[in-house]
Amino acid sequence: MPPTPETEPELISTERLDLVLLDVPEVLAYEFVTPGVDLLAGKPFENPYLMLVNDLGPLQFRIAQVKADPSVNRWLLRVIVHRSANRAIGIINFHDSPNEVGMVEIGYRIAEPERRQGFAREAVLGMSHWAIADQRVHTLRASISPANIASRNLVAGLGFVEVGMQEDDIDGPEIIYELSAEHLRNNQV
Numbered sequence: 001m002p003p004t005p006e007t008e009p010e011l012i013s014t015e016r017l018d019l020v021l022l023d024v025p026e027v028l029a030y031e032f033v034t035p036g037v038d039l040l041a042g043k044p045f046e047n048p049y050l051m052l053v054n055d056l057g058p059l060q061f062r063i064a065q066v067k068a069d070p071s072v073n074r075w076l077l078r079v080i081v082h083r084s085a086n087r088a089i090g091i092i093n094f095h096d097s098p099n100e101v102g103m104v105e106i107g108y109r110i111a112e113p114e115r116r117q118g119f120a121r122e123a124v125l126g127m128s129h130w131a132i133a134d135q136r137v138h139t140l141r142a143s144i145s146p147a148n149i150a151s152r153n154l155v156a157g158l159g160f161v162e163v164g165m166q167e168d169d170i171d172g173p174e175i176i177y178e179l180s181a182e183h184l185r186n187n188q189v
Contacts, residue, residue, distance in 0.1 A: 012078070014126035017119065019078040019092060020045075027066045027073060030059045040079065046087040049111035051079060058093055058107060065096065072097045075104065075131075080123045082114070089114040092123045094131065102138030102181075104131055121154055128158075132181040139181065143174040152177075159183050 012019040020043070029039055036054065040047045052059065062076045075097045080090035090110035098104050106127060110120045131137045142160055144151045152175065156162075160177035168174050 012126050012130045013083075014122045016083055017122055017126065018081045018083050019123060019126055019130075020081055021074065022077045022079065024066055024070045024073050027059070027062055027077065030056060031063050040088060043079075043088075044086075045079075045081045048087055049089065049113070051088045051091055051111065057091070057109065058095075061095075062093070078127070080108075080110070080119065082119070089119055090123065092127050094127070098131075098134065098136045098138075102136050103141055103178075104137055104139075105141040105143065107142075115150070120151070121158070124154065124158065128179075128184060132184055137181050140179045140184065142177045143168065143171075144177065145171060146173060146175055155179075159187060 010021055010023075012021075026039065030052070033039055033056075038047055038050060038053045040052060047053070058077060065076065066073050075094040077091060077093040079088050080092055081087065082089045088111075090108060092106070092108040095105040095107060106124060108120055108123055108127075110123075128140050131140065140160070142151075142155045143166060144155065146152075155177045158179065160179040162175055163178045164176045166174050166176055
């Protein structure tokens with residue numbers, strides 16, 4: 001039986017990538033990190049793009065979530081590791097565990113030199129298939145800046161459909177895309 005969110009695998013593996021979960025102590029350690037310190041330095045992969053060093057990005061929100069409820073961590077931050085190169089090339093996460101209607105929102109970032117090689121697509125699919133193994137997940141969501149054409153094309157190519165707009169306090173205007181878990185299950189993207 002494949003791992004599901006309930007079994008909280010340390011690793012989600014795809015054809016070329018490992019999506020490595022930051023565990024609760026690792027996430028909480030970022031609360032007190034000195035700027036410029038690489039907390040991934042002890043991992044068995046290289047971090048040449050200094051993922052989570054100078055831009056803590058989603059961690060500022062995830063730390064509070066994990067402190068409030070450590071069980072939510074399985075849905076949160078993972079480092080995208082290119083397996084054969086043995087290096088971190090990005091990050092991916094859901095913004096939270098499934099909400100009351102079974103929706104999870106995905107976010108991801110690939111280091112600039114690693115873009116346009118299909119890594120974001122592969123990571124999003126890996127994370128999404130892992131999520132829909134949990135029967136509580138009915139909808140996947142992505143909120144993307146109108147200017148981020150590459151990301152908009154990526155989610156549209158996976159079958160996500162534009163459902164509206166929102167104004168994010170940090171990122172400004174975003175287009176909201178959604179994909180039903182049923183569509184993902186049935187269309188082997």
